[in-house]
Amino acid sequence: MTAMLPRKALTSAVRKVIWEPTKNKAGGLSSQEMFLIVGQPDTLVHEVLFHGTRGNGKSACLLMGFAQHVGKGWGAYWRGVILRRQYSALRDLINEAEKVFPRLFPGATYNKSERTWTFPEGEQLIFQYIEKASQYEAKFHGQQFTYIGFDELTTWATDEIYEKLLSTLRTAYQPTARQPLMPPKQVRAMTNPWGIGKRWVKERFIDGKRNGEIECTIKSLIDEDGNTVEIEWKRCAIFGTIFENKYVDLEYKAWLMNIADPMLREAWLYGNWEVVDDTAMFARVWDRDVHILQPFEIPAAWKVDRSFDYGQSTPFCCLWTAEANGEAVTVGGKVFCPPKGSLIVCGEDYGTPLTPEGKQQKRDLGLLLSAGKIGARLKAREVKLQTTVLKNHARITAGPADNQIYNGSKVDEGTAPTVAKELEKEGITFTQSDKRAGSRITSAQIMFERLQATVDRNREKPHIYIFSGCKFLTRTIPDLYRDEDEPDSVAKGPDDHSWDALAYRLTWKRPTARVSYGIMGH
Structure with a gap:
């Protein structure tokens, strides 16, 4: 027999849940749960694309992928950046962060001019935009990030900016008694199968792979003693659907289901990478x-x-x-x-x-x-x-x-x-x-x-x-x-x-x- 909490206690318990990942009604892990798990130190996948339909909670996950490691002992060495191609496109993410971060982390502060959240133990999350590769030198060269997030990855026509930002994924952290693990350095990208950069994103993450399949490659480097060290680099794509997201209203789902353009409907409602983007020339x-x-x-x-x-x-x-x-x-x-x-x-x-x-x-x-x-x-x-x-x-x-x-x-x-x-x-x-x-x-x-x-x-x-x-x-x-x-x-x-x-x-x-x-x- 399941014990029932008094209504007052139940209400109080529910109110303590500020954000939680969606659940899979059919059992198993939901796409959001998978996304958070592959960001943990012991189950780390370095590069992840969270793709699929519109309204599947990708942008919220981009914030929570960073937030799940705030207060874990890495302090200022847990430093992230979330990117959009243009400044105006950052507003929704910034607004979403302002809703949840103060409740999740009392004492966290936001600097509007620098678009930077600073958390009680020194962690930082920056919101930045980059439209052209030529902006990399002024904005990012020489910086260190342990969390790099790209929102709407297919809005970048090529992988040049993506590759350049990968060079900033590094840390000088030294393990301590409180936190003996290194920060789980990771790159996270969100997108629908639509946009000018669709081809390169599809080739990098989708082609020839099953949903959630982890691709492993070996990268060789020379350590300070001159020895060759082989590092395993992992990459995967996670598919999410709007039908997992109970927070999306029925009217929005109905709108997606009734989009007149069949190609756009296939991309936005079903996350189909094989449809031809009708914003393309031919x-x-x-x-x-x-x-x-x-x-x-x-x-x-x-x-x-x-x-x-x-x-x-x-x-x-x-x-x-x-x-x-x-x-x-x-x-x-x-x-x-x-x-x-x-x-x-x-x-x-x-x-x-x-x-x-x-x-x-x-x-x-x-x-x-x-x-x-x-x-x-x-x-x-x-x-x-x-x-x-x-x-x-x-x-x-x-x-x-x-x-x-x-x-x-x-x-x-x-x-x-x-x-x-x-x-x-x-x-x-x-x-x-x-x-x-x-x-x-x-x-x-x-x-x-x-x-x-x-x-x-x-x-x-x-x-x-x-x-x-x-x-x-x-x-x-x-x-x-x-x-x-x-x-x-x-x-x-x-x-x-x-x-x-x-x-x-x-x-x-x-x-x-x-x-x-x-x-x-x-």
Whole structure:
């Protein structure tokens, strides 16, 4: 028999609960409970992404992840920072902290000008914003944090700021009798599967992993005695849903369930990472099932050219593109006859270091090759294509390239070396691309129209297709966003080099007279 507390005593007991994690009605741990547990010293996971639907209590957990170690004996060495991309976005978190911290920690004070909470034993939590990587030096370089929190991680377009802040995750704490454990240094990030940085966040935390699965990597370092020490670094993603959160009112849940945009509803109500963010440039007209083709031999009568975006410290990209002439081809037993002028991107070489598993080692990192080495690599790739999908094309037309490959062409009466000249020595030639004012808008408009015509099966307009092997291009297109200052053009960003190579091709006019060919590789 369960003893019942008198109503007065029960009320008093309930009032002592200032905040508690949500409970899993089906049994087991809730997402919030899991989040707090992996922040404990004996069950520590260093990097955690708390993702899922809207209204699952992510932001409150970001505060409580820090608060659970206040008063535990680390004092000023337990120091945290919670970040948003812009200052205005911090207000809700600051307001939430003002509601609970004074009740949880009597004596805690908040400095509004510095946006810093200081707790009775010296712990500190700072609210800060950082929009550009260039702000890192002034705001964070040289600082030490044991708790770093990112709210709405996908609002940062790249992982550059995230990686830079990781360098501040350190401490000079020395164990004491009261607290013999080191502070559980940790990075915590919250997000929905929506926003300009969706791709890099998904690749880092979601792809190939189950919910709650802990990924372990070994990091080697040299200690002060010159010995190699191996440190285990753990990372995981925790999924949370609004249906766990009893504090969210029914009206809000109903609103989420009735969002008219099906893609937004999938992301915000179900936390689905696979939906295409319709704030992206081509989201409304991109369909992988339609635009991506399995490779086939390009007919001899279709013209083929190469286009190129140069990079050394950043990736370069060369695309081989076929232009259909209205002739049909049989693919997998089915007749494929795109309208005349349709483009089929049939080959790609993206110059970035890869892991043994074929994944990119680091976003926007180039191979640091000389122009001659790049030319030799592109030639080898082209020759290989000429044994497979381009078997019917012994000659490839020189298409457009990033015009910076001609830099230096007017030095020393034209005798100075240029990237273009070094590429040509390896049999890879290009022509000038259209870089006039407005060309970025034009290329985006052409792409949009071609994608739409392909989806609509419009026979009056040229289509665009991409072979499945062009993995960087097919991965990039759904995640291209509009430029904030020029909304009808694609925003510049990391790993957009395959798009740049394609954009040059979209605005290029194939010469009708004499064309320049690369040297044959056979």
